[in-house]
Amino acid sequence: MKLGLMTGYSGSTLRIPLDTIKHAESLGYDSVWTAEAYGADAVTTATWILANTSTIKVGTAIMQMPARSPAMAAMTAMSLSHLSGNRFIVGLGASGPQVVEGWHGVPYGKPVTRLKEYIAIMKTIFAREAPATFDGVQYQLPYTGEGATGMGKPLKSILHCNAEIPIFAATITPAGVKAAAEVADGFFPVWMDPGQYHVFEKPVNDGFAAAGNKTLKDFEIAPFVRVIIGDDVEKCMQPIKDNLALYIGGMGARSKNFYNDYAKRLGFEEEAVKIQDLYLDGKKAEAAAVVPDELVDACNLVGPPDRIRDRAQRWLEAGKAGHVSTMLLGADTSKEGLELMAGIVG
Template identity: 35%
Template sequence: MKISMQLRYEGGAADVVAAADQVAGLERAGLDLIWVPEAYAFDAPSFMGYLAARTSRVEIGAGILSVFTRTPALLAMTAAGVDALSGGRCHLGLGTSGPGVVEGLHGVPYAEPLARTRETVEVLRAFWKRDRPVTYDGRVLRLPLPPPDGGGEGGGTGLGVPMRLLTPPVRPAVPVWVAALGPRNVRLTAEVADGWLPMFFVPERCEEIWGAELRAGAAARDPRLGPLRVSAGGLLAIGPHAARERDRARGQLALFIGGMGAPGHNYYYDLVCRYGYAAEAAAVARLYRAGDRVGAAAAVPAELLEATTLCGPESYIKDRIDAYRAAGVTHLQVQPVPGEGRTPAAQVARLAELCA
């Protein structure tokens, strides 16, 4: 099992430099893969290129880029560029985000998210293959863009010609990961993606919540892709009294349950309900939307908090590692926090030993 981590920084230039310094130290401690987030501040690929220059071994992933905000060609070009700069260490994490962000921030219609995800992955691989100019006739994507009476998204002049990338990735293809929680999206991910990025993953509930979808997707999967990789985990604190560190995760859970997406379009809220916490999720969302962030965090059930974190003595952490491994997790994704005299790098180093 490898160790992955999502980078956290406040968004300013000084924070970016400090975060890069931290990644260099975590690389020496044994971190295998760093995920670079993209929200409403700096774009992820710029920082990924900077990290490529500051590191030598750790793999660098976009975690995540929305399939609505960049064309497949631009995604292919970006990943190929980071892959070249890093010497073959790029991973491309994709997701659909939600209508609030896609339409509110980017001004792009949030339509056909499953079809767009599938077709984006297919077009990416066609560009990376570089054996011929890319043509594609999909449900939402057409290359070249047809004239107005030819269907597809909008209409073009009819003058577009098939093209190929001038420069390839270092590898034949960059690994493509998809962030997915809903049943249909998880099934699609298991079919077409190299890896799966589930958030608030409870390993003991994986079979119950997603087992049927994962098997259905795997049955339709191209064997040349190999087994599906999975990056999942949570807040990490190792030590005799580390269980008290779990409360650090309350705010994030409350934010995603109550503040991500509009009512009826919040994947995280829906997942917590599927875990059996429908009443608690409703309470968290109600408090959060009313502006009571402290109350919303306090309303997160303790059982959910423990199930989605890795905080405790080494014996407890070993048991959690075993549970994640049994659920098919290949990359234990952690957020190490200082505690009991241990730095994040020291905790990553110890976790690497426990995962060996």
């Protein structure tokens, strides 16, 4: 099992924690990942990190697919791969309707269909076996829809893709996980209980079957994991509870919240309903208080170092089974936390 590090979203100003990233690189961390919402973008920050490091891989978690065409994403990936010595990893996601339609001004469409078509086009461009053409629901190359001139021409990338560029997908729905297992090289399940791989097992296996020739040896699972060190376990859990309440309670509408559904599949159905009711009623602190300690503990590592070492054994076992490939530690992981996890994972 490998270790990675998230850099998180930007605030009103943009700061990249290069000292922390370089320390992770010196400890043997495999990767570092950037993010985007509707502020700083993931590609520019990834480029900056690649230019200031030498061995650690850099990925995007995520590039919002509706924000850029598949061809643009492929051009970006090949360019960064060439310039970095093949250290760039593509991480894609659908984002949400609020950002896609409110910020980018394009239809949200069908996220699973978009993922499959997007990756198919990128891989066609990478392969350079012929000029890129595609006739899909979300994408057509050349474009022939409304406003087309009819002058579009199939093109082959001038730049060659000299090394394999991994593509990861962010998803937690059964349909999305199946699609990722079929067409991508890995996926981010946001948070994950390493002891409950069964939540993903069927869609992963269905995706492998659709691909025809894949197993867990060919597919990476990289959940986000918060590591917070402190003597007071309850205090360490609090910021995670606040974050989980936001996702389980406030992400999406009452009738359509993928994170709420995911919490239910993990065995916290009653709590998920209460968290959403409270959060949507504006009672955010009360919603966070309902987040079970068991959920926080299952998906994260908190408390004194000895407790974290003990709890980390579940993750190591999941790694041996192929159920977790990389633990992506939170952007708030301390220097002590980075070093502790490097010692545990080895």
